[in-house]
Amino acid sequence: MNIKGTLVIIGGNEDKGQSIATSEQDHLEFIEDGILSRVVKESGGVSAKIVIIPTASRIPDQVAKSYLSAFEKLGCKNVEVADIRSFEDAEKKENIQLIEEADCVMFSGGDQSQITRKIGGSKIHNILQRRYQDDNFVIAGTSAGAMCMSEKMITGGNPKEFFKKGTVKIGDGMGFIPNLIIDSHFIRRKRFGRLAEAVAHFPHLIGIGLAEDTGLVVKKCNSFEVIGSGMVILFDGNSLIFNNESKTPQGEAMTVANLKTHVLADGFHFNIEERKVYFNSTLTV
Amino acid sequence: MNIKGTLVIIGGNEDKGQSIATSEQDHLEFIEDGILSRVVKESGGVSAKIVIIPTASRIPDQVAKSYLSAFEKLGCKNVEVADIRSFEDAEKKENIQLIEEADCVMFSGGDQSQITRKIGGSKIHNILQRRYQDDNFVIAGTSAGAMCMSEKMITGGNPKEFFKKGTVKIGDGMGFIPNLIIDSHFIRRKRFGRLAEAVAHFPHLIGIGLAEDTGLVVKKCNSFEVIGSGMVILFDGNSLIFNNESKTPQGEAMTVANLKTHVLADGFHFNIEERKVYFNSTLTV
Numbered sequence: 001m002n003i004k005g006t007l008v009i010i011g012g013n014e015d016k017g018q019s020i021a022t023s024e025q026d027h028l029e030f031i032e033d034g035i036l037s038r039v040v041k042e043s044g045g046v047s048a049k050i051v052i053i054p055t056a057s058r059i060p061d062q063v064a065k066s067y068l069s070a071f072e073k074l075g076c077k078n079v080e081v082a083d084i085r086s087f088e089d090a091e092k093k094e095n096i097q098l099i100e101e102a103d104c105v106m107f108s109g110g111d112q113s114q115i116t117r118k119i120g121g122s123k124i125h126n127i128l129q130r131r132y133q134d135d136n137f138v139i140a141g142t143s144a145g146a147m148c149m150s151e152k153m154i155t156g157g158n159p160k161e162f163f164k165k166g167t168v169k170i171g172d173g174m175g176f177i178p179n180l181i182i183d184s185h186f187i188r189r190k191r192f193g194r195l196a197e198a199v200a201h202f203p204h205l206i207g208i209g210l211a212e213d214t215g216l217v218v219k220k221c222n223s224f225e226v227i228g229s230g231m232v233i234l235f236d237g238n239s240l241i242f243n244n245e246s247k248t249p250q251g252e253a254m255t256v257a258n259l260k261t262h263v264l265a266d267g268f269h270f271n272i273e274e275r276k277v278y279f280n281s282t283l284t285v
Numbered sequence: 286m287n288i289k290g291t292l293v294i295i296g297g298n299e300d301k302g303q304s305i306a307t308s309e310q311d312h313l314e315f316i317e318d319g320i321l322s323r324v325v326k327e328s329g330g331v332s333a334k335i336v337i338i339p340t341a342s343r344i345p346d347q348v349a350k351s352y353l354s355a356f357e358k359l360g361c362k363n364v365e366v367a368d369i370r371s372f373e374d375a376e377k378k379e380n381i382q383l384i385e386e387a388d389c390v391m392f393s394g395g396d397q398s399q400i401t402r403k404i405g406g407s408k409i410h411n412i413l414q415r416r417y418q419d420d421n422f423v424i425a426g427t428s429a430g431a432m433c434m435s436e437k438m439i440t441g442g443n444p445k446e447f448f449k450k451g452t453v454k455i456g457d458g459m460g461f462i463p464n465l466i467i468d469s470h471f472i473r474r475k476r477f478g479r480l481a482e483a484v485a486h487f488p489h490l491i492g493i494g495l496a497e498d499t500g501l502v503v504k505k506c507n508s509f510e511v512i513g514s515g516m517v518i519l520f521d522g523n524s525l526i527f528n529n530e531s532k533t534p535q536g537e538a539m540t541v542a543n544l545k546t547h548v549l550a551d552g553f554h555f556n557i558e559e560r561k562v563y564f565n566s567t568l569t570v
Contacts, residue, residue, distance in 0.1 A: 164515075186477075192471075192477040192518070193496075193516070196548055200548075211478075214538075229537075229538060230449075230538055231478070231538045231539070231540075233477070235546075242562065248550075252514075252550070253499075253514060253515055253516045253550035253551060254516070254548070254550060255516075255547075255548060255549050255550045255553050255564075256547065256548050257547045257548075257549070257562045258545060258546075258547065259545075259546040259547070259548065260543060260544075260545065260546070261520075261543075261544040261545070261546040262540075262541070262542045262543065262544070263481055263485075263539070263540060263541050263542075263544065264540050264542070265533075265537070265538035265539060265540045266538065268540050277527065277542045279540075
């Protein structure tokens, strides 16, 4: 499969104190200019048509406004919002047209299940898949918008109980990249156990834990570059030598041995097919 | 070196809501009966002399009382408190006598630096080391009391910024076990990055991340068994193929590749010299 498009998968950056949001869906996700600049660059520069999709958020108007102003600050002249709040909205002519004309779509944070519920299986989903495959098309997403990109998607679960069997909830994502399973806010929201459990359950997948203000630029569905000021944690399930996930009763602690872990900072690359780490074009592992 | 003693290294379990403690030093650490029973068993049973050392805590009287009542509930008849609040207390005759007569000492949670500051290098420290080496002597500790056991000890740092160079603070511990570096409350206090950074800095060490209500029973300073309801995360720094910690400027994100990670539940064993995982006596990795 020859994929022409690019994914920009961003860990998100929490609103720190300006809001009284109590739930993840109510947070405004502030992305550092550096990462957003990269989205613009991958999309073809400040003239690119960028379409914001704030479907994951419970405060889509505020989120859309915040992205419009952030892209405007970077000099972008052609930014619009696809206001998709239901499956019907994801089949509407004007929204379809926006996506057909876009160089880049940007999924906001919030609840990733809202994206799959309202856009998954819709005409817009089909167009996104076709354009991602055939065009120089960019799909960017932060937080929930990042987590929805894989085929298998973490949907929730109590982080305090993770790595006890059955705690992580996993559903179907948007399927833009089949080999990964993605978690965001990896450091601040203590998600080590949640991602490790997901990889124990699907050991053929590569678990991706995105720290805040950190992202991946995925090319041809096969290699990615780390960008931003934080780190990306990779769990390579292929290396597991022992894994009793399937035999562990629900609610009990599991054991895995030999989980190959990489912690990668800005500028490092990972080849998904080879499962190897590069710096620039030099093989490091 | 032929070590006769046993370490019981416990991840701690936070007081949930009963206290208005704002700092780690003010928390009462509640250990589940199962783990405390194991401490009693390793010490020789309910007649064993167990000495509580609440030095790490800022509320040592409350902590001591809470342990006295917990051991009493398990049927222990010979539990005392070594009230060590200064280096001078760690040289006092009555405290020395308590340690000389004990079958087991139990270090409470709080601030691990208080233990090394007040007991490190004292007569009591020497007696603990001698008795750990020569006798069937048990040194148990929870939370800060667990973290102090290694030669290199994590003393602090802001968990939100971890895996940026220089964020983790490391000092000298009590030195009962040289090959480990221990972190507690691994899941609830989001310490993935902190422990990974410590191992990147000392890659010859094995990083141990203890989840709540989980512990290790270390025998002969060379192998340990996991006990409790949660998990223990091991980072084996020996396997690292790429590690730019030493070259990374302070405050910037680091990269390590190929960090071998094990997540072990109750009943699994790890041989420190071989760096291998066993279940009962069966080699799994």
